[in-house]
Amino acid sequence: MSESSVATDSAPDSAHGSARDTAGDRDEAVSRAAHATTVHTEDITLGYGDRTVVDALSVTVPPGGFTVVVGPNACGKSTLLRGMARLLRPTSGAAYLDGKSIHTLPSREVAVKLGVLPQSPTAPEGITVTDLVGRGRSPHQGWFGRWSDADEKAVADAMRATDTLELADRSVDELSGGQRQRVWIAMALAQRTDVLLLDEPTTFLDVTHQVEVLDLLADLNRTEGTTIVAVLHDLNLAARYADHLVVLSEGRLVAEGAPRSVVTEDLVREVFAMPCRVIDDPVSLTPLVVPIGRNHVASESRTTGPADGDVPSPAESTVTSESELREIVEEPVAVISDKAAPAIDAETRRFLEASPLFLLASGAPDGTVEVSPRGDESCSALILDEQTIAFADRPGNRRVDSMRNILRNPHVGMLFLVPGTEHTVRVNGTAAISRDAELRDRFAVKGTPPELAIVVTVTEVFVHCGRAFSRSKLWDTATWPSPESLPTAGTLLKAHAALRDARRAES
Numbered sequence: 086m087s088e089s090s091v092a093t094d095s096a097p098d099s100a101h102g103s104a105r106d107t108a109g110d111r112d113e114a115v116s117r118a119a120h121a122t123t124v125h126t127e128d129i130t131l132g133y134g135d136r137t138v139v140d141a142l143s144v145t146v147p148p149g150g151f152t153v154v155v156g157p158n159a160c161g162k163s164t165l166l167r168g169m170a171r172l173l174r175p176t177s178g179a180a181y182l183d184g185k186s187i188h189t190l191p192s193r194e195v196a197v198k199l200g201v202l203p204q205s206p207t208a209p210e211g212i213t214v215t216d217l218v219g220r221g222r223s224p225h226q227g228w229f230g231r232w233s234d235a236d237e238k239a240v241a242d243a244m245r246a247t248d249t250l251e252l253a254d255r256s257v258d259e260l261s262g263g264q265r266q267r268v269w270i271a272m273a274l275a276q277r278t279d280v281l282l283l284d285e286p287t288t289f290l291d292v293t294h295q296v297e298v299l300d301l302l303a304d305l306n307r308t309e310g311t312t313i314v315a316v317l318h319d320l321n322l323a324a325r326y327a328d329h330l331v332v333l334s335e336g337r338l339v340a341e342g343a344p345r346s347v348v349t350e351d352l353v354r355e356v357f358a359m360p361c362r363v364i365d366d367p368v369s370l371t372p373l374v375v376p377i378g379r380n381h382v383a384s385e386s387r388t389t390g391p392a393d394g395d396v397p398s399p400a401e402s403t404v405t406s407e408s409e410l411r412e413i414v415e416e417p418v419a420v421i422s423d424k425a426a427p428a429i430d431a432e433t434r435r436f437l438e439a440s441p442l443f444l445l446a447s448g449a450p451d452g453t454v455e456v457s458p459r460g461d462e463s464c465s466a467l468i469l470d471e472q473t474i475a476f477a478d479r480p481g482n483r484r485v486d487s488m489r490n491i492l493r494n495p496h497v498g499m500l501f502l503v504p505g506t507e508h509t510v511r512v513n514g515t516a517a518i519s520r521d522a523e524l525r526d527r528f529a530v531k532g533t534p535p536e537l538a539i540v541v542t543v544t545e546v547f548v549h550c551g552r553a554f555s556r557s558k559l560w561d562t563a564t565w566p567s568p569e570s571l572p573t574a575g576t577l578l579k580a581h582a583a584l585r586d587a588r589r590a591e592s
Contacts, residue, residue, distance in 0.1 A: 329343065433546055441504070
């Protein structure tokens with residue numbers, strides 16, 4: 086199985102929302118759902134000649150997941166992928182496909198289940214785009230290579246998905262690097278395997294096509310259940326698209342798991358030798374790595390570390406006062422901008438009463454949390470007084486798990502949102518489930534009260550960053566309240582401070 090003839094699975098029809106219209110396609114989809122192909126390595130050691138690149142590495146690829154392998158140059162990413170694809174024989178250990186050593190399986194059996202796009206594939210001289218993409222169908226054809234309607238559909242769909250149909254009659258030799266890369270990806274998609282291994286699939290592509298290719302792979306993974314394993318250099322794209330990251334350094338596994346648990350400033354500094362800040366991507370809310378170089382840095386004190394050999398002790402490096410903290414962090418942390426106030430002040434009440442949605446989070450004793458989004462018109466939550474909030478548990482909007490959690494653990498948190506604003510208000514308190522008739526009558530709709538109401542005794546109120554919700558599509562913008570009618574984050578902060586000062590004076 087040569088590198089230039091190995092390709093991968095395609096679900097371009099699903100990527101474009103098309104329905105499968107042949108019995109063969111339907112049978113293929115059912116078969117994939119019934120049996121997810123598995124890929125893993127056990128103590129695999131790989132190298133070239135006497136040089137070991139991957140050393141006793143054990144990795145399990147989550148079936149049906151989107152896995153991305155990241156790490157610095159020459160850390161073994163591509164070598165690991167070549168070992169998984171049986172393009173490189175291990176010196177010890179093994180790669181497994183459905184529990185069997187991949188090097189013991191017949192080539193056709195492997196090619197039907199597993200497709201590969203290597204880093205630098207080579208095409209026969211003079212081959213056209215259509216012929217090259219068509220080679221992805223070889224594993225599905227008999228000894229005489231008969232071309233079926235399913236083959237034609239798979240090739241056409243793969244080329245349509247990768248925007249290469251207009252190149253169909255062109256020679257691959259004539260194409261630009263980006264065009265050639267998209268043709269190779271089309272060949273991989275046309276193979277239609279359960280597992281797709283791609284080594285730097287965004288190489289030579291401009292930003293637009295990089296995102297389009299990764300979106301295509303994500304669609305394939307989500308709609309067809311195809312297991313995707315890709316090597317990427319761009320850590321931010323990896324964190325955005327992967328649901329499982331594998332981080333390598335010097336041929337060894339450093340970390341693996343969900344991007345939010347893996348991508349940290351310490352890890353980037355350790356693995357990539359790069360100081361950075363890790364923040365939330367404003368579009369995807371996945372980790373976003375902001376590199377820190379020698380130039381164009383706002384504050385030198387944020388990046389300057391101790392001189393070599395002059396490492397301070399933990400006690401010497403401890404921040405002990407807010408003034409010392411402000412020397413390092415000039416602005417309040419974006420996520421929580423204020424210390425909690427003990428009750429609901431007038432400005433906060435004005436904000437809460439304008440909120441058409443709040444998120445209720447209730448915690449069970451075992452530490453699990455149930456989050457219940459509740460959309461309603463303004464004043465769906467009643468502010469009874471400065472220490473009490475109530476809301477109805479309406480038919481059709483009941484979350485039994487949250488109610489059970491309240492019985493087990495009454496401590497709850499509520500996040501009040503107003504579309505179009507860049508701040509929210511967080512309220513913490515103790516909840517109780519009430520059957521009080523007078524209270525339930527206040528929530529009556531067309532004369533019918535709810536069966537239950539929730540009463541929350543407020544213990545903390547503070548301002549949250551709400552940028553993630555500022556472009557919410559839950560409501561039509563025409564219904565949004567005017568920003569001028571709402572207190573700003575600064576107004577809320579001052580009101581909270583005044584309330585805290587008043588409470589301290591009283592005590």
